[in-house]
Amino acid sequence: MYAARDLFSPSCIKKILGTHSLSLSRKLGQNFLINRQIAGRILEYANLKKEDRVLEVGSGLGTLTFFIAERTEAVVAVELDGGFSRYLHQVCKTLGVKNVYVLNEDFLRLDPRSVCRYTEPSTAVSNFPYSIALKAILKILEEYPSVRRIVGTVQQEIAERITAKPGEKNYSSVSVCLQFLSRMSILESHIAPGNFYPAPEVESSVISIDRRGETQSVELSIFREIVRGSFANRRKSLVNNLLTSKMGVKRVEIEPIIRERFGDVKVRAERLSVWEFTVLAKEIQRLLEKKR
Numbered sequence: 001m002y003a004a005r006d007l008f009s010p011s012c013i014k015k016i017l018g019t020h021s022l023s024l025s026r027k028l029g030q031n032f033l034i035n036r037q038i039a040g041r042i043l044e045y046a047n048l049k050k051e052d053r054v055l056e057v058g059s060g061l062g063t064l065t066f067f068i069a070e071r072t073e074a075v076v077a078v079e080l081d082g083g084f085s086r087y088l089h090q091v092c093k094t095l096g097v098k099n100v101y102v103l104n105e106d107f108l109r110l111d112p113r114s115v116c117r118y119t120e121p122s123t124a125v126s127n128f129p130y131s132i133a134l135k136a137i138l139k140i141l142e143e144y145p146s147v148r149r150i151v152g153t154v155q156q157e158i159a160e161r162i163t164a165k166p167g168e169k170n171y172s173s174v175s176v177c178l179q180f181l182s183r184m185s186i187l188e189s190h191i192a193p194g195n196f197y198p199a200p201e202v203e204s205s206v207i208s209i210d211r212r213g214e215t216q217s218v219e220l221s222i223f224r225e226i227v228r229g230s231f232a233n234r235r236k237s238l239v240n241n242l243l244t245s246k247m248g249v250k251r252v253e254i255e256p257i258i259r260e261r262f263g264d265v266k267v268r269a270e271r272l273s274v275w276e277f278t279v280l281a282k283e284i285q286r287l288l289e290k291k292r
Contacts, residue, residue: 176277
């Protein structure tokens with residue numbers, strides 16, 4: 001078995017893959033971080049404490065897993081690839097690592113109760129698989145309320161998309177929904193492909209996401225439906241998008257709200273801030289409650 005520090009060596013990774021008849025899948029977005037300095041900074045950004053319980057999505061061969069385990073109470077390592085998860089489980093057994101729980105599961109389909117059966121995570125730290133990074137982050141924020149902070153690597157494009165501001169080309173329903181739930185920062189950007197093995201075709205970023213503590217006084221399901229409906233067609237006005245959404249609102253109901261709050265019934269979704277979407281959601285929620 002190889003020490004965790006050896007996992008930053010492409011030659012070591014190749015030996016492990018060959019010895020254990022494992023292979024890498026581009027479809028699964030398997031690109032291992034091989035820059036130890038970046039890995040160290042990720043752990044520093046996470047500000048891990050001994051009492052922390054960490055959720056790791058896409059643990060691979062354990063590049064980050066064992067370093068996290070050294071610093072925390074427990075790690076739940078979720079890995080879709082059966083070969084990698086068996087290897088990681090065997091390494092834990094051989095080294096006597098007892099605070100790492102390996103789950104061979106598709107994280108996007110995984111019931112949070114399966115994770116909480118081992119421990120209730122307080123933090124998520126991952127080199128997120130490129131193929132599921134955005135959906136995984138959304139799932140953590142929506143289904144794992146105990147997780148207060150997320151730190152990890154994602155594609156540069158995803159980092160720019162989730163942190164985008166009103167009027168920017170990357171500003172979308174995903175930007176609004178994620179920023180409604182949390183505060184986001186890009187900690188490092190334009191990380192070159194050569195810091196991963198195999199090298200991806202895109203640059204990466206290290207991001208941090210901190211869950212908002214205050215209540216928003218609007219139902220998440222309603223907020224999400226309004227935002228997604230508002231961005232359904234970027235060429236249409238906010239009003240016209242909402243009229244064709246699943247909200248079931250009428251023009252005579254929605255236009256007065258848009259005019260009063262934003263001054264222009266032809267305003268488009270990409271011009272509204274997260275706070276303005278929150279105000280709009282509260283108004284529509286009240287409207288829907290009156291109609292019940």
